[in-house]
Amino acid sequence: MINVLLVEDDIDLATTIVDYLDIEDIECDHASNGVMGLNLIQNNQYQMIILDVNMPKMDGLTMCKTLREQGKDTPVLMLTARDSLDNKLEGFAAGSDDYLVKPFAMKELVARVQVLAKRKSGEAKRLTLANLKLDLAQRCASVEEQTLKLSPIAFKLLETLVREAPQPVTRSAIMQAVWGEEQPDSNSLKVHIYHLRKQLEAATEQVKLETIPSVGFAIKPTQEQP
Secondary structure (H helix, E strand, O other): OEEEEEEOOOHHHHHHHHHHHHHOOEEEEEEOOHHHHHHHHHHOOOOEEEEEOOOOOOOHHHHHHHHHHOOOOOOEEEEEOOOOHHHHHHHHHOOOOEEEEOOOOHHHHHHHHHHHOOOOOOOOOEEEEOOEEEEOOOOEEEEOOEEOOOOHHHHHHHHHHHHHOOOOEEHHHHHHHHHOOOOOOHHHHHHHHHHHHHHHHHHOOOEEEEEEOOOEEEEEEOOOOO
């Protein structure tokens, strides 16, 4: 079943969308503003996000920009009553993947949800954890403007862990993400983890790479972080 998040402050419209998606076997959580939406995303995995532009507390454009800055690559479909070219370009610049103008047919919404749910967005540019920053375009990591000397394998390993932070990632999931089908023996992962941990320890006290017994590894902010 497809799992999506709807962020929409119009409760009547939101109820209609949630009910219709349920008929189409699409599970849909609802948030009434951008702040609530970001909180749900921190604790749940969604295949795509339906995001209204005009909302209280945090509008859709700001929420979308925030997601991309955090490195979230969940596809975003923008809903708006504004249909000018400038409005659409503004939405795409914020990191949205598609655009649907109100009022719209529910069948069209479902079709776009089904397409977007099958792919990752290419709009995420950066990942951040405490003072550790990953530039996904340049494939480099830095702490306080100091670039870490990482091999391509080490960067992919760090990216995999930071994307799931602070949750642990299993050894098998890391091996698949870093090496794909051509996987080396398990000692290679141990060596790369060892060197990555040493680099992080030398560069920052704000993040820690932990071994989770019988599971895998996790990268987390230290307890001193607010």
